Amino acid sequence: xxxxxRQTLVYAVPLMLVALAGVFAERSGIINLALEGIMIFGAFMxxxxxxTVQEWGWFQPAYDAGNILGLQGFCFLAMxxxxxxxxxxxxxxxxxxxxxxxxxxxxxxxxxxxxxxxVLFFIRIIANQxxxxxxxxxxxxxxxxxxxxxxxxxxxxxxFLGSTFVDKVYVATYICILVFIVMSIIxxxxxxxxRLRSCxxxxxxxxxxxxxxxxxxxxxxxxxxxxxxxGGFVYVLTTANCSANGxxxxxxxLALAVMIFGNWKPLNICLAxxxxxxxxxxxxSYSTLDINGDxxxxxxxxxxxxxxxxxxxxxxxxxxxxxxxxxxxxxKAEGIPYDPGKR
Amino acid sequence: xxxxxxxxxxxxxxxxxxxxxxxxxxxxxxQRKAARKKVEELSKRYGLNVDLDAKVENxxxxxxxxxxxxxxxxxxxEILIFxxxxxxxxxxxxxxxxxxxxxxxxxxxxILFISHKLNxxxxxxxxxxxxxxxxYIGTVNTQDTTAAELSRMMxxxxxxxxxxxxxxxxxxxxxxVTDLHVASRLYKHDAVKGVSFEVRKGEIVCIAGIDGNGQSxxxxxxxxxxxxxGGKIEINGxxxxxxxxxxxxxxxxxxxxxxxxxxxxxxxxxxEQNFVxxxxxxxxxxxxxxxxxxxxRKYSERLIEExxxxxxxGSITMARSMSGGNQQKAIIAREIDRDLPLLLAVQPTxxxxxxxxxxxxxxxxxxxxxxxxxxxxxxxxxxxxxxSDRILVMYEGEIVGELDxxxxxxxxxxxxxxxxxxxxxxxxxSA
Numbered sequence: 001x002x003x004x005x006r007q008t009l010v011y012a013v014p015l016m017l018v019a020l021a022g023v024f025a026e027r028s029g030i031i032n033l034a035l036e037g038i039m040i041f042g043a044f045m046x047x048x049x050x051x052t053v054q055e056w057g058w059f060q061p062a063y064d065a066g067n068i069l070g071l072q073g074f075c076f077l078a079m080x081x082x083x084x085x086x087x088x089x090x091x092x093x094x095x096x097x098x099x100x101x102x103x104x105x106x107x108x109x110x111x112x113x114x115x116x117x118x119v120l121f122f123i124r125i126i127a128n129q130x131x132x133x134x135x136x137x138x139x140x141x142x143x144x145x146x147x148x149x150x151x152x153x154x155x156x157x158x159x160f161l162g163s164t165f166v167d168k169v170y171v172a173t174y175i176c177i178l179v180f181i182v183m184s185i186i187x188x189x190x191x192x193x194x195r196l197r198s199c200x201x202x203x204x205x206x207x208x209x210x211x212x213x214x215x216x217x218x219x220x221x222x223x224x225x226x227x228x229x230x231g232g233f234v235y236v237l238t239t240a241n242c243s244a245n246g247x248x249x250x251x252x253x254l255a256l257a258v259m260i261f262g263n264w265k266p267l268n269i270c271l272a273x274x275x276x277x278x279x280x281x282x283x284x285s286y287s288t289l290d291i292n293g294d295x296x297x298x299x300x301x302x303x304x305x306x307x308x309x310x311x312x313x314x315x316x317x318x319x320x321x322x323x324x325x326x327x328x329x330x331x332k333a334e335g336i337p338y339d340p341g342k343r
Numbered sequence: 344x345x346x347x348x349x350x351x352x353x354x355x356x357x358x359x360x361x362x363x364x365x366x367x368x369x370x371x372x373x374q375r376k377a378a379r380k381k382v383e384e385l386s387k388r389y390g391l392n393v394d395l396d397a398k399v400e401n402x403x404x405x406x407x408x409x410x411x412x413x414x415x416x417x418x419x420x421e422i423l424i425f426x427x428x429x430x431x432x433x434x435x436x437x438x439x440x441x442x443x444x445x446x447x448x449x450x451x452x453x454i455l456f457i458s459h460k461l462n463x464x465x466x467x468x469x470x471x472x473x474x475x476x477x478x479y480i481g482t483v484n485t486q487d488t489t490a491a492e493l494s495r496m497m498x499x500x501x502x503x504x505x506x507x508x509x510x511x512x513x514x515x516x517x518x519x520v521t522d523l524h525v526a527s528r529l530y531k532h533d534a535v536k537g538v539s540f541e542v543r544k545g546e547i548v549c550i551a552g553i554d555g556n557g558q559s560x561x562x563x564x565x566x567x568x569x570x571x572x573g574g575k576i577e578i579n580g581x582x583x584x585x586x587x588x589x590x591x592x593x594x595x596x597x598x599x600x601x602x603x604x605x606x607x608x609x610x611x612x613x614x615e616q617n618f619v620x621x622x623x624x625x626x627x628x629x630x631x632x633x634x635x636x637x638x639x640r641k642y643s644e645r646l647i648e649e650x651x652x653x654x655x656x657g658s659i660t661m662a663r664s665m666s667g668g669n670q671q672k673a674i675i676a677r678e679i680d681r682d683l684p685l686l687l688a689v690q691p692t693x694x695x696x697x698x699x700x701x702x703x704x705x706x707x708x709x710x711x712x713x714x715x716x717x718x719x720x721x722x723x724x725x726x727x728x729x730x731s732d733r734i735l736v737m738y739e740g741e742i743v744g745e746l747d748x749x750x751x752x753x754x755x756x757x758x759x760x761x762x763x764x765x766x767x768x769x770x771x772x773s774a
Contacts, residue, residue, distance in 0.1 A: 191366045191373050198352045198363055205350035209364025209414075332353065 002164040004278075007285060009169075012277025013176045014235040018255035019262060019269045020180055021227035025090075026264060027187070028220025029200040029213075031335045033108025034093050035228045036252025037115030040244075041089045042229025043236040044119040046082030047132050047244040050074075054135035063142065068149055072171045075143045075237070079172060079230050086229015087222045089115070094221040098214055101337035116246040123246065131245040139242035145169050172234045183227065184266035196220050200331035203338045213338050228252070239284075250314070254280075257317045263328045279313040344424040345411040353400040357393050358382060361414050378417075385416045389446060404553075405436040412443065423447065424455045429463055433553055434724065434757030441467050459497070459697065460725075461490040473497055498698040506701075508708045511732035514544030517595070517684050517716035518565075523574035525557075525564035533572060534560035536740040542685065547707065547717040549731030549748075551724070553760050557740035558720050559601060562689050565718075566598045567591045568606065578685060592621050597678035601689040601720070603667075607674045610663040614654055615643035617662050618677050650676035668699040675703060679710060686710055689720045704730055724753055738762045 018035055025032035032038075053059060053074065062070030089111070096107040123132045134142070147158050147167040158167050187193040198206040199216040207213050235251055236244055258276055262269030282289065286299040286309045299309070351360050358375065361382055367374045379395060386393055391409045399407060408428060415423050425444070429437045444467055448454055458464055464471055465485060473480040473496040480496050519541050527534035534557045542548045552558050563569035565576060567588035576584045578594045586594065600606035608617050619628055619639055628635055628642070643658040652672045654660035662670060671691065678686065688707060692700040707730060711717050721727050727734055728748050736744040736759040743765035746756065758764040 186371075189373060190371045191368045192371070194359065194363060194366065194373060198355065201352045201354055202350065205352055206364070208344070208346065208350040211364055329354075 002160065002167075003285075004281065004289065005164050006169060007281040008274065008277045009173055010238045010277075011280040011284075012273045013173045013180075014231040014238070015251065015255055015258055015277055015280075016270050016273035017176045017180055017234070018228050018231035018252060019258040019273060020183055020266060021224040021231065022256055022259040023264050023266065023269065024183070024187070024196070024220050024227065025224035026259070026334045027197045027200040027331050028217045029203055029331065029333045029336070029338065030094070030097050030217055030221050030224075031104040031108065032090070032093065032221065032224050032228075033105055033256070034090065034111035034115075034252075035224075035255055036248065036250065037108075037112040038086045038089050038225050038228040039232030039235065039248045039252045040115040040119055040246055042082040042086035042232035043248060044123070044132065044244040044246070045085035045229070046078045046233030047134070047236060047242055048122075048126070049078045049081040050242060051132065051135045053077075054137075063137075066149075068145075071142055075170070075172055076175065078237075079175065079233055082233035083226040083230040086232065087226040089229065090221050090225020093225075094218050097221070097337065098217050101339075104335050104337075112252075119244065120246040123244065131243050133241075133243045139170075139237055143170055143172070143237065143242070145171060170234075170238050172237055176230070176234055179227070179230070180266070180270070183223070187266065192219075197331075199338075200333055203333050204340070207340060213340075217338065228255075231255070254313065254317060257321055260328055260330075261320055261324055264331060276313055276317070279316050283309045283312045345408065345415070345426060345428050347427040349407050349411055351399045351407060351410060354398060356396055356398055357402065357406075357410050358395040360399055360410055361395075361417050365418050382413060382417060385413060389416065389443065389450075391416075391443065405432060405439070408432065408436075408440065409443075412447075420452075422453045422455065424457070426457045427459070428456075429458065429460060433761045434753055435761060437463070461493055462725075464493065465490055475499060494697050498696065498701075500698075506704045506708060506729045508730075509712070511546040511711065513546040513732070514714065516541045516543050517579060518542040518718065519575075519577040520565070521575040521577075523561070523564055523576065524572045525560045525569055526572045527560060534740050535564060537574070538737075538740075538742050539574075540735055540742060540745075542716040542718050544684070544716050545711055545714050546732040547711050547719055547730055548733045548735060549719045549721060549727045550735050550737055550742075551721065551727045551756060551760060552737035554722055556737045556760075558737055559689075560740075561737070562598075562601065562687065562720055565687060566596060566600070589621070592683075595684040597681050597683045597686050599671075599674055599678050599686070599688040599691050601693070603670055603674055608662045608670060610661070612662055613658065614647070614652070614660045614662060614665070614673060615639050615658040617673060618643045618646055620677070622681065646673075646676045646680060650679075652676055668695050671695060671699070671703070675706060679706065684716060686715050686717045687720075688717065690722060691719070692721075692723065692726060700726075724756065727756070728753060736760055738765070 018039060022032055022035055059070060059074045062074070093104075093107050093111055096102040097104045120130065123130065126132060145166055145168070147156070147162070148154070150158075150166070152158055157163060187197065195206065195211050196216050196219065198211065199213050199220070203213045206216070232248055235248055236242060254276060258269055258272045262272040282299065287297065289297060289299050352363065355363065358379055362373070362375075362378045367377060382395060385391070391413055393406055393409050393413060394402065399410065412423075428440060432440060441463070444454055444456070456464070456468060468485045470482055470484055471488065471493060472482040473493065475497060483492075521539050523535055523538045524533050525535040536557075538561060540548070550558055550561070560569060564571045567586065571584055574584070575582060578596065581594055583591050583594050592598075604610060609620065619642070622628060623634060623639075628639055640658055646652065647657060650672055653669050654665045662673070665673070675691065686707070691703050691707070695703070704726070707717060707719065719730060731748050734746040734748055734751070734756065735742050736746065736756065738760065739762065743762065744759040745766065746759070755764070
C-alpha cells in the first residue's frame with residue numbers, strides 16, 4: 001500500500017502540474033497543445049543543468065558530506081531552470097498565437113514536433129548517444145529521501161506515514177504540490193487571476209474594462225510554459241532516473257486529457273490526476289505490485305497480457321473523455337485570436 | 344459605457360463582473376467583501392436590483408443591463424454612454440431603463456444615449472445631435488423638434504415613418520404549419536414546442552417576441568437549416584417537413600435569413616455568384632454542367648439595376664467588401680426575384696439606417712400586394728406594428744397570442760412578449 005500511494009503520487013503530481021499549466025494558458029484564451037513539447041524541452045534542460053553543474057563540481061562537497069539540504073537546493077535550482085526554459089520555449093507559441101494570430105492548434109503541434117527533434121539533436125551532440133544522463137551517480141543517490149537519512153537502519157521499517165511519504169520519495173514532488181496550490185490560489189483569489197480568466201472568456205469585455213488582453217495572454221502562456229517545463233523535469237527526475245531522451249511518454253497529452261476531465265478547475269484536476277496517476281502506476285509496476293502487503297502479487301497472478309496493463313492509462317483516457325467531455329465547459333474564447341475590433 | 348452587446352463574462356458572478364478591472368486588492372488578493380458592500384449600496388440608491396452571487400449566464404437580459412450600469416457606477420463615472428441599450432429589452436424593461444436613466448441624470452450624471460429609435464430619443468433626451476455617414480449634421484433641443492424632423496436630419500430627405508399600405512386581401516393558404524417541434528441547438532429541450540399557424544396569399548404575418556424565444560429555431564425548422572423533431576410543414580399542400588433545403592427552396596420558400604453573413608451570402612464570392620447561389624443549376628445558367636458566365640453577368644446586372652444594389656465594382660465585387668445595407672439589398676433582390684409564393688423574412692432591417700429600412704418595408708408590402716405570402720420575424724416592435732396584417736407572439740417556444748395590429752397596442756404586445764399574458768389558441772380554434 002505505501003508503495004502504491006507513493007508511486008501514484010510520482011505519476012500524478014507532474015500530471016496535475018502540467019494540467020494546471022494547460023489551465024493557465026487556456027483560461028487566458030490560448031490553447032496550449034504544446035504541453036508535451038514543453039515538457040520534453042524542460043526535461044532536457046533540467047537534466048542538462050544537473051549534468052553541467054555536476055561537471056563543474058559545485059555540489060560535490062555537499063554530496064560527499066551527505067548534506068541533504070544542499071542537494072535538495074540543487075534539485076530545486078534545476079526545477080527553476082527547467083521552468084525558466086519552459087517559459088522561454090512557450091514564448092514561441094505565445095508569439096505565434098498572439099502577435100501573428102496563428103492557428104493555435106497548428107502552432108502547438110509544430111512545437112510538439114520541434115521539441116523532440118531539437119532535444120535529440122543536442123543530446124547526440126552532448127552525450128554522443130540517444131540518452132542524456134547525469135554526469136555522475138544517479139537520481140536516487142543524489143536527490144531521493146531515504147530512511148537512512150533519518151537514522152533508520154537497513155532492517156528497520158518506518159511507520160506507515162513515514163514509509164509512504166518520506167522514504168524513497170523526492171522532495172521535488174512536494175514542491176510541485178506546493179506550486180500547484182499556490183498557483184491555484186493565484187488563479188482564483190487575486191486580481192491577476194481574475195483578469196486572466198476574464199481574457200479566456202470574453203477578451204473584448206476585458207479590453208473594455210482596461211485590461212491588457214495581449215499582456216494577460218502572454219502571462220498565461222508563459223506561466224503555462226514554466227509549469228509544464230518544471231513538470232517535465234520532475235517527471236524524468238522521478239520516473240526516468242533523471243535522464244532525458246526526447247520523450248515523456250505522451251504525458252503532455254495525458255495532462256490535456258486530465259485538464260478537460262477536470263473541467264479546467266484545479267480541484268477537479270487534482271482528483272483526475274490522481275486517478276490517472278493510479279492507472280499509470282499500475283501500468284508501470286503491476287508485476288511487483290503488492291496491494292495489501294501479504295506478499296501476493298495479485299495483478300501479476302491474474303495472468304493478463306502485460307500489454308493490457310500498459311495500455312490502461314491511455315484506454316481509460318479515451319473512455320473517460322468520451323463520457324465526460326460533453327458536459328465539460330471550455331473557456332469560451334480559447335483558441336480564438338484576439339481581435340480588438342470584433343464585437 | 345454600456346455597449347450594445349454586453350461586455351460581460353458569462354461564467355463569472357455578477358459581483359465579479361462589476362468589480363473586474365477596478366478591483367481593490369490587499370496583498371494581491373481581491374477584496375470581495377468591501378466591494379460587495381459598495382455595490383449593495385449603489386444598487387439600493389439607484390434602484391438597480393441584481394443578484395450578486397448569480398452567474399451572468401443565468402440571469403435575464405434586463406438584469407444583465409443593470410449589471411452593466413452598476414459597473415459604470417462602481418467606477419464613480421460621471422459620464423455614462425449607452426450604445427443602443429434597448430435593442431434586447433421588452434417594452435416594460437425599456438420603460439424601466441428610461442426611468443433609471445432619468446434618475447441618473449437627476450443625480451447629476453451626464454448621459455450620452457446612442458440610438459436610432461426615434462420614440463426613445465424623444466422620450467428620454469434633452470438634446471439631440473445627429474450624425475449621418477460619419478458627418479455631424481446638427482444639434483437640436485428635443486423640446487423644439489419632432490420625430491419627423493429628426494428623421495429628416497438622419498436620412499437627408501423626408502421619410503415616411505409609417506408604411507403606407509392598403510388593407511390585406513388574404514387568399515388561399517400557402518404555408519401551413521401544424522404542431523411543429525424543433526430541438527434547440529444549445530440545450531436538450533425543444534426550442535419550438537408545438538407551433539401551429541397558417542400564412543395565406545396576400546398577407547404579412549409577423550412573428551414577434553423577445554430574442555431567444557424560439558423564433559430563430561422556428562425559422563431554421565421552416566427553412567431546413569435544422570431538422571424538425573415533430574409536426575408538419577406544408578407549402579401549397581405539399582408536405583416538406585423532411586425535405587432537404589434545396590427541395591424546400593424549389594417548393595416555394597424564399598428566405599431572407601437573420602444572419603446575412605452566415606446564411607445569406609458567401610462573403611468571399613462575388614456579387615454575381617451570390618445572386619445565383621440557389622439557381623445556378625437551372626438551365627438558364629448552366630449547360631451540361633458548365634456555367635454560362637455571360638448569362639449570369641447579364642442577370643446580375645439587371646438585379647443591380649432594378650434593386651439599386653451599390654458596390655465598388657458592380658458584379659465582380661466581393662460580397663465581403665460591401666456595406667451591410669447593400670449586402671441586405673443584394674439578398675432581398677435575389678430572394679424577391681426568384682418570385683416564389685412564400686417570402687420568409689427574418690429581421691430584414693437589422694442594423695440598417697432609416698432610409699434603407701423604409702425601402703425594404705416598401706418592397707415587402709409590394710410583395711404582399713402581388714399576392715405573395717409573407718412571414719416576417721422581427722424583434723423591432725415598430726416594424727411589427729407597422730408592417731404586419733396579423734401578429735403572432737412567441738414566448739418560450741410557443742405562440743401565446745394572435746393579435747390584430749390595428750386593435751392592439753405596443754403595451755399589450757409587450758405583455759404577451761414577456762409571458763405575462765396569453766391566449767388559449769386551441770380553445771379559440773375549436774369554439
